[in-house]
Amino acid sequence: MGTRLDLTQDVGALTARIVDVESVSGNEKALADAVEEALRALPHLTVHRDGDAVVARTALGRGERVVIAGHIDTVPVAGNLPSRVEDGLLYGCGASDMKSGVAVALRLAAALPEPSRDVTYVFYDCEEIEVERNGLLRLSRRHPDWLAGDFAVLMEPTDGVIEGGCQGTLRAQVVTRGKRAHSARSWLGVNAVHAAGPVLAILDGHRARQPVVDGLEYHEGLNAVAINGGVAGNVIPDECVVTVNYRFAPDLSLEAAQEHVREVFDGFEVHFTDGAPGARPGLSHPVAAAFLSAVGGEPRAKLGWTDVSLFSGLGVPAVNYGPGDPNLAHQRGEYVALEKIIECERRMLDWLG
Amino acid sequence: MGTRLDLTQDVGALTARIVDVESVSGNEKALADAVEEALRALPHLTVHRDGDAVVARTALGRGERVVIAGHIDTVPVAGNLPSRVEDGLLYGCGASDMKSGVAVALRLAAALPEPSRDVTYVFYDCEEIEVERNGLLRLSRRHPDWLAGDFAVLMEPTDGVIEGGCQGTLRAQVVTRGKRAHSARSWLGVNAVHAAGPVLAILDGHRARQPVVDGLEYHEGLNAVAINGGVAGNVIPDECVVTVNYRFAPDLSLEAAQEHVREVFDGFEVHFTDGAPGARPGLSHPVAAAFLSAVGGEPRAKLGWTDVSLFSGLGVPAVNYGPGDPNLAHQRGEYVALEKIIECERRMLDWLG
Numbered sequence: 059m060g061t062r063l064d065l066t067q068d069v070g071a072l073t074a075r076i077v078d079v080e081s082v083s084g085n086e087k088a089l090a091d092a093v094e095e096a097l098r099a100l101p102h103l104t105v106h107r108d109g110d111a112v113v114a115r116t117a118l119g120r121g122e123r124v125v126i127a128g129h130i131d132t133v134p135v136a137g138n139l140p141s142r143v144e145d146g147l148l149y150g151c152g153a154s155d156m157k158s159g160v161a162v163a164l165r166l167a168a169a170l171p172e173p174s175r176d177v178t179y180v181f182y183d184c185e186e187i188e189v190e191r192n193g194l195l196r197l198s199r200r201h202p203d204w205l206a207g208d209f210a211v212l213m214e215p216t217d218g219v220i221e222g223g224c225q226g227t228l229r230a231q232v233v234t235r236g237k238r239a240h241s242a243r244s245w246l247g248v249n250a251v252h253a254a255g256p257v258l259a260i261l262d263g264h265r266a267r268q269p270v271v272d273g274l275e276y277h278e279g280l281n282a283v284a285i286n287g288g289v290a291g292n293v294i295p296d297e298c299v300v301t302v303n304y305r306f307a308p309d310l311s312l313e314a315a316q317e318h319v320r321e322v323f324d325g326f327e328v329h330f331t332d333g334a335p336g337a338r339p340g341l342s343h344p345v346a347a348a349f350l351s352a353v354g355g356e357p358r359a360k361l362g363w364t365d366v367s368l369f370s371g372l373g374v375p376a377v378n379y380g381p382g383d384p385n386l387a388h389q390r391g392e393y394v395a396l397e398k399i400i401e402c403e404r405r406m407l408d409w410l411g
Numbered sequence: 412m413g414t415r416l417d418l419t420q421d422v423g424a425l426t427a428r429i430v431d432v433e434s435v436s437g438n439e440k441a442l443a444d445a446v447e448e449a450l451r452a453l454p455h456l457t458v459h460r461d462g463d464a465v466v467a468r469t470a471l472g473r474g475e476r477v478v479i480a481g482h483i484d485t486v487p488v489a490g491n492l493p494s495r496v497e498d499g500l501l502y503g504c505g506a507s508d509m510k511s512g513v514a515v516a517l518r519l520a521a522a523l524p525e526p527s528r529d530v531t532y533v534f535y536d537c538e539e540i541e542v543e544r545n546g547l548l549r550l551s552r553r554h555p556d557w558l559a560g561d562f563a564v565l566m567e568p569t570d571g572v573i574e575g576g577c578q579g580t581l582r583a584q585v586v587t588r589g590k591r592a593h594s595a596r597s598w599l600g601v602n603a604v605h606a607a608g609p610v611l612a613i614l615d616g617h618r619a620r621q622p623v624v625d626g627l628e629y630h631e632g633l634n635a636v637a638i639n640g641g642v643a644g645n646v647i648p649d650e651c652v653v654t655v656n657y658r659f660a661p662d663l664s665l666e667a668a669q670e671h672v673r674e675v676f677d678g679f680e681v682h683f684t685d686g687a688p689g690a691r692p693g694l695s696h697p698v699a700a701a702f703l704s705a706v707g708g709e710p711r712a713k714l715g716w717t718d719v720s721l722f723s724g725l726g727v728p729a730v731n732y733g734p735g736d737p738n739l740a741h742q743r744g745e746y747v748a749l750e751k752i753i754e755c756e757r758r759m760l761d762w763l764g
Contacts, residue, residue, distance in 0.1 A: 225595065227594075227595070227645075229644055240715070241580075241632060241634055241636060241656045241658060242578065242580075242632070242658050242714045242715035242716070243630075243632070243714055243715075244619075244632035244634045244658070245619070245630070245632065249614070249615075249634055249635060251611065251614075251635035251636075251637070251638045251653070252611055252614050252615040252634070252635060253615075254611060254638070255608055255611030255612045255614075255615050257608075258604065258605055258607060258608030258611060259608045259612070261602070261604075261605050261608075262602075262605040262606075262608050266597075266598070277596075277598070279594060279595070279596075279597035279598065281594055281597045281602055281605070281647055282602060282604035282605060282640075282641075282648070283594055283604075283641055283642075283643070283644050283645065283646060283647070283648060284604070284640060284641025284644070284648065285604045285607070285638050285639065285640045285641060285648075285651060286638065286639055286640075286641070287635070287637060287638045287639075288635075288636055288637025288638060288639070288654065289636075289637075290636070291582055291636050291637075291654070291656060292580075292636065292656065293636060294634055294636070295635070295636060295637065295638075298638060300604070301641065301644070303594045303644060303645065305594060305595050305597070361595045361596055362593070362595035362596075363595070
């Protein structure tokens with residue numbers, strides 16, 4: 059018999075229960091089964107399953123539909139299971155990132171048979187590993203209709219603050235070339251590492267944009283994240299590769315960001331190796347405005363890349379909002395404050411109740 | 412029964428015989444045994460052995476002693492054994508580097524019972540691999556008296572031209588440091604790769620010295636031979652290491668060369684990883700002058716590091732001079748022109764006869 063989740067218990071106890079079901083990326087089946095079973099017990103929801111992702115929807119014919127989503131996987135356990143409570147803090151792998159958010163979403167699913175907007179609850183796998191295995195990406199390709207909506211909230215840890223949109227990211231290799239020669243007769247060669255000096259000077263002198271997009275200020279970054287060159291200790295190197303990471307604000311498309319990098323390194327050989335667009339915060343939509351009003355506080359720009367970009371790609375404005383502390387994510391001593399979970403649940407109920 | 416070397420055959424045939432005794436570095440025993448046996452048969456020589464190095468000396472009480480040295484090992488065989496002669500060229504592994512030189516030295520040893528100067532013949536192992544296994548280095552530590560003399564000729568391939576002295580070499584790591592941060596918030600970190608830009612600019616702008624030392628013009632080089640930095644594709648790197656190779660003329664000691672590197676990279680963190688001094692050409696000594704006169708031609712500076720530096724460290728001026736073509740060394744199609752071997756033997760006989 060599998061794990062059972064009681065969605066009537068208080069949200070702190072439910073979080074602890076979920077944390078104790080180990081679900082490191084790729085090994086989410088037990089938790090996905092428990093989530094599916096608990097949701098199928100709720101007659102007001104239609105439940106779908108794809109791999110270890112579970113989607114449940116109300117179908118009340120409301121004028122708006124919102125999506126509430128969270129990943130059920132965690133980074134590897136680091137001696138931090140089972141969970142324990144100390145001084146109002148719940149410790150355990152995934153407590154902050156993001157099983158407390160998952161618990162809030164499950165509680166809403168059970169507590170709101172007739173929410174003010176139609177709601178789609180999305181619980182997905184493999185968020186903590188390479189993006190190609192990401193469960194939300196898989197759903198967006200196989201079942202984009204399951205993810206349709208006017209607005210989405212990802213319950214990632216944000217310390218209870220609304221984080222809007224996300225910045226895009228791309229990586230490029232800026233390559234300089236030369237000609238090999240024995241270093242005892244270096245003038246017969248051309249040193250590709252020396253030729254990378256101007257590339258580093260461009261990076262060092264580059265001033266990052268800080269544009270305001272839909273009312274939130276973003277902060278870009280263009281950085282070398284690696285440099286490699288060299289053949290042997292007595293050979294003039296004939297190639298040097300500077301790997302550059304550009305984090306760009308969501309007013310640029312991926313293509314526009316690539317064009318910017320090409321301009322910055324005009325005259326150099328540039329290869330793009332990977333990239334993902336950002337997402338505009340989309341806070342101007344009426345359903346987002348109602349959410350802002352219910353949650354309160356000052357929204358801030360999300361600088362890192364997150365899965366909100368996947369919703370954005372489907373035309374669904376999305377924000378991050380969750381009870382966890384992002385600074386504790388992926389740490390052995392990860393915890394979440396019980397009162398933060400309760401507060402998050404209360405605000406979401408205010409919005410959708 | 413081991414290999415036998417007949418030192419009365421002509422020098423071309425003797426070279427072919429020696430080439431056919433495979434002696435890749437570390438596997439010189441068969442050839443060392445044959446060399447020792449052939450030399451012990453000569454009553455005018457005193458023979459010593461250390462590992463697979465063989466040293467033979469005349470003791471005629473002459474006013475000067477010269478050392479004639481050569482390594483008996485080769486780089487790995489590359490389908491180029493046994494030797495073959497075609498159009499006056501002897502093909503085979505080690506033909507140029509440097510069994511033709513070894514053959515000349517063995518012929519001199521046999522043909523000159525009463526040379527004009529006392530002669531020490533040195534045949535040694537493991538020159539083609541890491542310097543710590545070098546047979547001449549071993550002899551210089553264990554039996555420096557065996558190598559004593561007023562002048563030394565290493566019969567490395569020089570195409571029949573005297574190459575004087577050698578440049579020194581050192582490697583240093585120039586390190587820049589920073590502070591890690593997630594690349595989505597790069598301003599919280601300090602990029603160590605960007606900080607390496609000025610190091611590369613210094614290298615690119617550096618003008619190499621071309622000093623004249625004892626009448627020969629050298630040509631230095633200061634080059635990055637490697638650069639490495641980077642933690643992960645989304646992390647601001649906190650360390651970047653530029654590996655620099657300085658090839659320096661023999662008017663500088665190793666210590667002075669290190670001081671020069673420190674000055675060039677003033678303000679940067681510099682670590683020296685290895686180094687070997689050069690050797691002055693020493694062509695002003697009377698015994699060298701007589702050698703120059705006998706051999707003829709215009710001597711040139713040796714730019715690469717060679718074992719002459721080991722003699723120089725013992726206070727013995729040394730030059731490279733041999734019949735092989737240095738451009739063919741270590742190549743599958745390695746060969747030596749038979750007439751070059753004969754000419755080299757004749758000139759050496761002129762000098763010592």
